[in-house]
Amino acid sequence: MDDKDSLFTISHNNENNELNSSDINSDTDVLNNNSEHTVVEADSAVLQENNEIKNTRRYDDFMYEPIGFENPHTASNEYGYYDSSEFYETKQSKNGKLITVFLALTFGALILLTIVCAIIDLSNSANFFDEYTPSKNVVLYRESKPKSDDKMLEKDKTGRYTTEGVAAKVRPSIIEIYTYSDKSMVNRLNTGSGIILSDDGYIVTNAHVLNSEGYHIVKTSDDKEYSAEIIGRDSKTDIAVIKIEADNLSEAVFGDSDEITVGEQVMAIGNPAGLSGTVTNGIVSAVNRKIRGDSTGFEMNCVQTNADISPGNSGGALVNMYGQVIGITSSKYVSSSYEGLGFAITINEALPIIEELIDNGFVSGRFRVGITLIATDTKSSREVVEKELGHELPEDFYGIYIMEIDENSKIAETQLEAGDFITKINGESVSNHSELYNALKEFEIGEKIPATCAFFDEEGNPVEYKIEFEVMEDTSGDY
Secondary structure, eight states, X not given: OOHHHHHHXXXXXXXXXXXOXXXXXXXXXXXXXXXXXXXXXXXXXXXXXXXXXXXXXXXXXXGOOOTTOOOTTTOOSTTOOOOHHHHHHHHHHHHHHHHHHHHHHHHHHHHHHHHHHHHHHHHHHHHHHHHXXXXXXXXXXXXXXXXXXXXXXXXXXXXXXXXXXXXXXXXGGEEEEEEESSTTOOSEEEEEEEEEOSTXXXXXXXXXXXXXXXXXXXXXXXXXXXXXXXXXXXXXXXXXXXXXXXXXXXXXXXXOGGGOOTTOEEEEEEOGGGOTTEEEEEEEEEEEEEEEOTTTOOXXXXXXXXXXXXXXXXXXXXXXXXXXXXXXXXXXXXXXXXXXXXXXXXXXXXXXXXHHHHHHSXXXXXXXXXXXXXXXXXXXXXXXXXXXXXXXXXXXXXXXXXXXXXXXXXXXXXXXXXXXXXXXXXXXXXXXXXXXXXXXXXXXXXXXXXXXXXXXXXXXXXXXXXXXXXXXXXXXXXX
């Protein structure tokens, strides 16, 4: 057998699926003995390698192809046989590359998707915080009001000012008043407001703001301060006039309080709690209210308003929308029990008193009894009196309780003592300030006035007695 025939027989033995190792060894010996054929030696090496592969794998018949029918996709060597291991390795290599590429693309897509989602989330978060939290990049703009050409001060067709116009017109006519015990100005007693009556320094205010023994400072709207002198005061009406040494002051314009109508818009301007030039507004709630002062009991004609009137507003102005002063505010006429219930002395009732105070320093026809009293016509006042006495009053007992008696008064010369009661004046029952004043005004100064008085004995029973006394002309302004 020829060496080449032996090689062909070994390579293409289709009858046996497995090579016989002894045949292979025999053929190998033949090849080794033929040293002249170098190609055979190379083929022997190839056969030896194939022998190792075939010892580890099993091949089916379809995996072998005859020479001359080489499949360009499967043939991998110059001898025309098909090496299945190379096919698997090539296919696995290609598949591996495809899988690697696929995984890389998938992983890259996931990373890209994650980045996009993160950007969207951050964008939404930024929008959220921009909406609900302050941003350092926010720029706030301010605009000035349009330059005024006095439109705020212009009147409408009826001649009324705007609220801004009223404030601008009237505030320069309102001053602050500070009352001190002496010139050291260490101990401040009261604060209040005032209305400038004339450009040379006459000012109207409330009597209770002032102190006859005190020292008074006036501060104008331009922050200038002046010492003030009391010209006259009337405690019954709670009106007083003071004077400062000044010129070219902005004097107020006074209206006619008889023309006030319910529902009319009004403004209160004063110095509540030391806050100068405070402006509040409201309406006229009622007119011609007869209101009695909480300390003097003197009845005054007042206008009722819901504009805020607080302590410190005393002596300030109630003005209409024409910029006219129609009332003088007073905390003495303000209800402490109800919200939004304030009163101002009508200017028509106040002006005659103001004029007389300027002319005389007091109101003529005023009289003074010389007593400090407590009424017994209300539950609260009766409780105060009962506390003073130390026992309850009989239900049918009424009168005015005497707290103090002025030792310089005519009534101090009678049997009346502090702790007693005046129950009747000239036979008319009296139980409060107004009833006492109405009974006394029927008598002239210096005329004898009969009165019925009473005190309680140790057993709590009232004991009556009668006196006669005279009232004195009041030029001090005190009640």
